[in-house]
Amino acid sequence: MPFDLWKFTYIGDILVAINPFKYLPFYEKEVSTSTTKLPPHIFAVADRAYQSMLGRLSTGPQNQCIVISGESGAGKTESTKLLLRQIMELCKANSQLEQQILQVNPLLEAFGNAQTVMNDNSSRFGKYIQLRFHNSSVKGAKINEYLLEKSRVVHQDEGERNFHIFYCMLAGISPDDKEMYGLLDPTQYRYLNGRYGSEDTVRTWGEKYRYLCNAMDMVGFEEQEKVDMMTILAGILSLGNIMFEPTETDALKVTEKSMGWLKATAGQFGVQEEELLRSLICTLSVTRGEAIRRLHNQQQAEDARDSIAKVAYGRVFGWIVSKVNELLAPNVDLDIELNEIGILDIFGFENFAVNRFEQLCINLANEQLQYFFNHHIFLMEQNEYKQEGIEWETIAFKDNKPILDLFLTKPIGILSLLDEQSAFPQASDRDFVDKLNSKFKSSPHYEVVRSHSPLFTVVHYAGKVQYNGGGFLEKNRDTIPASIRGLLINSVTPLLSVLFSATISRTGTLMPRKAKVNHKILMSVFHSLAVLMEKMFAASPHFVRCIKPNGSKLPDLVDNKMIMDQLRYNGLLETIRIRRDGFSWRPSFTEFAQREIKGEYFIYCISEIHLLSFSFSSSRLFFKYWHQEELARQLERLGKAALVIQKSKGHSDIWDIISVSQWRLLTLSASLCLPQATPFDNLEVHMELAELIGQAGGEARAKEKSIKRRNTIRWFKETQARKVVRNGAFPCWFHGMISRRQAEDLMTDRPVGCFLIRVGQSREGYTLTYRGENRCRHYMIEMQSNGKYVILGEDKAHASLTDLVQHHCQVGIKPFNELLTVPCGQVRTNPGMAGPDPVHLKLQRLFMPSGQSSSLEAQRPPVLRRISDGRHHAEAGGARVRDGEGESHPKSRPFPRLYPSIRLAMREIQQIQQVRGIEGGD
Numbered sequence: 054m055p056f057d058l059w060k061f062t063y064i065g066d067i068l069v070a071i072n073p074f075k076y077l078p079f080y081e082k083e084v085s086t087s088t089t090k091l092p093p094h095i096f097a098v099a100d101r102a103y104q105s106m107l108g109r110l111s112t113g114p115q116n117q118c119i120v121i122s123g124e125s126g127a128g129k130t131e132s133t134k135l136l137l138r139q140i141m142e143l144c145k146a147n148s149q150l151e152q153q154i155l156q157v158n159p160l161l162e163a164f165g166n167a168q169t170v171m172n173d174n175s176s177r178f179g180k181y182i183q184l185r186f187h188n189s190s191v192k193g194a195k196i197n198e199y200l201l202e203k204s205r206v207v208h209q210d211e212g213e214r215n216f217h218i219f220y221c222m223l224a225g226i227s228p229d230d231k232e233m234y235g236l237l238d239p240t241q242y243r244y245l246n247g248r249y250g251s252e253d254t255v256r257t258w259g260e261k262y263r264y265l266c267n268a269m270d271m272v273g274f275e276e277q278e279k280v281d282m283m284t285i286l287a288g289i290l291s292l293g294n295i296m297f298e299p300t301e302t303d304a305l306k307v308t309e310k311s312m313g314w315l316k317a318t319a320g321q322f323g324v325q326e327e328e329l330l331r332s333l334i335c336t337l338s339v340t341r342g343e344a345i346r347r348l349h350n351q352q353q354a355e356d357a358r359d360s361i362a363k364v365a366y367g368r369v370f371g372w373i374v375s376k377v378n379e380l381l382a383p384n385v386d387l388d389i390e391l392n393e394i395g396i397l398d399i400f401g402f403e404n405f406a407v408n409r410f411e412q413l414c415i416n417l418a419n420e421q422l423q424y425f426f427n428h429h430i431f432l433m434e435q436n437e438y439k440q441e442g443i444e445w446e447t448i449a450f451k452d453n454k455p456i457l458d459l460f461l462t463k464p465i466g467i468l469s470l471l472d473e474q475s476a477f478p479q480a481s482d483r484d485f486v487d488k489l490n491s492k493f494k495s496s497p498h499y500e501v502v503r504s505h506s507p508l509f510t511v512v513h514y515a516g517k518v519q520y521n522g523g524g525f526l527e528k529n530r531d532t533i534p535a536s537i538r539g540l541l542i543n544s545v546t547p548l549l550s551v552l553f554s555a556t557i558s559r560t561g562t563l564m565p566r567k568a569k570v571n572h573k574i575l576m577s578v579f580h581s582l583a584v585l586m587e588k589m590f591a592a593s594p595h596f597v598r599c600i601k602p603n604g605s606k607l608p609d610l611v612d613n614k615m616i617m618d619q620l621r622y623n624g625l626l627e628t629i630r631i632r633r634d635g636f637s638w639r640p641s642f643t644e645f646a647q648r649e650i651k652g653e654y655f656i657y658c659i660s661e662i663h664l665l666s667f668s669f670s671s672s673r674l675f676f677k678y679w680h681q682e683e684l685a686r687q688l689e690r691l692g693k694a695a696l697v698i699q700k701s702k703g704h705s706d707i708w709d710i711i712s713v714s715q716w717r718l719l720t721l722s723a724s725l726c727l728p729q730a731t732p733f734d735n736l737e738v739h740m741e742l743a744e745l746i747g748q749a750g751g752e753a754r755a756k757e758k759s760i761k762r763r764n765t766i767r768w769f770k771e772t773q774a775r776k777v778v779r780n781g782a783f784p785c786w787f788h789g790m791i792s793r794r795q796a797e798d799l800m801t802d803r804p805v806g807c808f809l810i811r812v813g814q815s816r817e818g819y820t821l822t823y824r825g826e827n828r829c830r831h832y833m834i835e836m837q838s839n840g841k842y843v844i845l846g847e848d849k850a851h852a853s854l855t856d857l858v859q860h861h862c863q864v865g866i867k868p869f870n871e872l873l874t875v876p877c878g879q880v881r882t883n884p885g886m887a888g889p890d891p892v893h894l895k896l897q898r899l900f901m902p903s904g905q906s907s908s909l910e911a912q913r914p915p916v917l918r919r920i921s922d923g924r925h926h927a928e929a930g931g932a933r934v935r936d937g938e939g940e941s942h943p944k945s946r947p948f949p950r951l952y953p954s955i956r957l958a959m960r961e962i963q964q965i966q967q968v969r970g971i972e973g974g975d
């Protein structure tokens with residue numbers, strides 16, 4: 054069979070998705086908006102989860118979770134993105150929130166993904182995305198992140214890279230910004246292994262960086278926050294270049310060659326150079342009120358350096374996630390009950406040439422996930438058959454509970470032993486592995502390895518993995534020395550100081566307030582996953598099993614053995630049997646009867662669609678997986694028929710007036726076409742209607758309207774006027790506060806593509822009126838909390854309205870791809886006559902802040918005149934920024950907090966390099 058045809062298949066209701074490693078047309082808009090039933094497809098899983106969450110699939114509304122699993126590179130992250138996209142498509146409520154949610158993935162990918170030997174875009178953290186809904190529309194989202202692989206920041210194995218963000222940042226930022234952050238040529242950085250990329254790759258990284266900046270704007274990050282974050286990343290790179298050498302005394306010093314990097318790091322982290330140096334070359338501890346200074350040897354100093362880098366990166370990542378959660382938190386009353394769809398995309402099972410502590414954590418997470426799958430698919434189901442007396446021949450499956458026990462049993466599991474050893478400062482990794490060997494040598498899931506290195510093997514559900522125990526204790530402790538914490542808490546960069554005042558909760562979340570927690574890493578992984586499992590056990594699960602067709606990451610290449618291995622260890626062969634013979638949907642009678650339809654009509658449905666091979670016990674019904682959808686389809690038909698009758702007879706209760714036999718005729722003939730909402734023709738229609746109705750309401754309404762108008766004008770003058778004004782006057786497309794009707798009148802006889810922008814009459818925001826082919830359209834412009842402008846439904850944020858206009862002169866506005874062509878100028882009431890025009894004067898009087906009133910250069914506000922005089926040299930605190938029209942805003946551009954120190958340090962580094970270059974040349 055051609056490869057493309059069997060990319061997706063179902064095992065009952067479980068989707069098996071094979072990674073095609075190439076573009077396929079299955080994911081285009083036409084497929085996602087298709088109303089016909091999809092064959093096995095990732096969008097169909099999204100649809101099922103969404104409909105089930107709303108209670109449209111034969112059970113009441115219920116929380117759902119979609120569990121995506123498979124080995125590294127099998128396609129989990131891509132599937133997650135497709136699921137999110139499709140769920141957002143299904144709940145299209147014309148709000149900016151959907152776009153914001155879609156932007157979260159590229160953001161997290163940039164900071165949390167990296168190239169590994171198994172996958173060029175491997176997730177180096179796990180995530181559980183919770184989408185929260187009220188009725189059918191999304192109200193918010195929450196991301197839970199698990200176990201970022203921080204060690205990658207300081208070390209990458211052969212064929213691997215650091216996190217994407219470093220490369221994207223270096224490829225995408227302008228030379229000016231590079232200078233501002235203190236970044237040099239990428240090949241200079243030790244943490245990047247002195248390697249960069251080919252021209253093509255660098256171009257792609259640059260594009261990704263621009264995309265990422267837009268994603269941050271869309272989600273709502275402030276400019277200063279972005280600058281602080283980028284400066285910390287630059288600081289991490291500089292830190293990696295600090296090297297040490299011995300002195301005549303016992304103390305170490307920073308090599309002369311890397312002194313500049315020490316200064317740069319201090320500037321970029323916003324800390325004192327001497328304090329940074331001290332925390333690298335010695336440890337300060339206080340015992341019985343006495344401060345004791347312990348000097349580091351070379352290895353300890355390098356470890357201190359690397360641990361600052363790892364912890365700083367980890368905290369920045371944690372901060373991004375909490376910031377996203379804060380911005381996407383549901384903005385609804387607390388008493389409104391929200392339903393949820395969770396999507397779990399956790400790093401795949403890993404087995405490399407060398408497997409370290411990180412692989413053990415990842416593989417433990419995969420064991421837990423496999424247990425969750427087994428529990429749902431085999432254990433729960435077969436137990437119910439037994440309890441309810443259903444005739445059933447037990448299907449054996451590979452139970453991984455004993456492997457989980459090997460890890461989790463207290464007090465003698467791998468986790469407990471690791472925690473115990475981590476608590477002894479003198480214990481070594483060898484001691485830990487010796488302990489494991491003596492305790493588990495007879496376990497069928499553990500193998501002793503005879504070697505000088507601390508090696509051991511665990512027989513996982515997915516195969517044997519040999520681990521190198523070197524570094525386990527240190528990584529498990531994951532402690533930040535008090536001196537380092539103190540150093541960063543005192544940083545002048547608030548982001549860094551806040552990040553280090555925060556603590557990490559038992560579930561791995563960044564907590565703003567100080568709380569005393571004393572946990573080790575592997576145990577906290579287990580805790581956070583246990584919390585996650587609890588959430589998932591309480592929801593109704595959908596499974597997507599991703600399969601990797603070959604190890605070369607190539608399209609159209611199938612390695613049968615590799616696929617068979619994955620089917621086997623995932624338990625999919627047994628799953629086929631249980632789905633074929635078993636009953637995956639087992640509602641109790643009460644659940645079944647909860648549908649808003651009377652029992653006899655259900656019976657009708659069942660008989661009408663010839664539901665075969667269902668069964669029942671004294672308390673519940675037992676259905677095959679396909680029965681659920683069949684019933685839902687019939688119910689939908691009945692629902693539509695009911696609407697037809699209600700409309701024609703004016704009856705409120707359909708069940709009072711018809712008999713079962715009438716249903717037959719009705720359901721065959723009923724066909725309703727419900728109007729579809731579009732992202733344009735926005736709220737204003739309703740607002741204007743409301744206003745019209747309001748007129749009948751009398752004076753009170755008129756007063757309220759006038760107050761709103763005044764408030765909006767004040768908002769405009771105080772926060773917007775400076776951003777909109779160009780050369781002392783409003784751009785010709787700006788029309789102040791005119792009504793929808795007035796805007797449409799202005800567009801009569803204008804060419805297609807003509808546009809204007811007006812201020813909302815009753816809300817703080819704008820509307821873009823556009824002359825379309827046969828009608829005018831009105832696009833709402835959202836004002837984001839970070840001051841960016843976005844057309845509702847679009848995925849690009851703009852710093853100013855001018856930028857927005859310029860962008861849409863090149864890129865069409867969705868969904869009709871409408872390009873802005875000609876601005877609709879303000880009408881002159883006295884064309885041809887000299888002197889100020891009344892319309893212009895009115896605009897300026899109403900919308901210009903006092904003291905700025907004419908379009909003549911001479912009358913421009915002094916600050917605007919000064920700025921347009923020429924380019925300004927950017928200095929910390931006093932810099933100005935040019936906008937899309939080459940003009941500057943008087944507002945200060947955010948800069949790194951210690952920009953002057955960074956600049957000096959970079960000069961020093963470059964001077965040293967020049968001198969060395971000359972010396973080398975000599």
Ligand SMILES: Nc1ncnc2c1ncn2[C@@H]1O[C@H](COP(=O)(O)OP(=O)(O)OP(=O)(O)O)[C@@H](O)[C@H]1O
Pocket residue numbers: 072073074075076077123124125126127128129130131132171172173174175176177399400401599
């Ligand atoms: N549906 C798809 N269509 C086209 N290409 C795909 C698809 N799914 C995956 N790929 C390709 O496979 C690569 C790996 O996929 P993905 O990153 O989703 O794997 P993963 O299972 O999440 O791996 P990891 O556990 O390492 O994060 C992608 O970068 C992409 O090139």
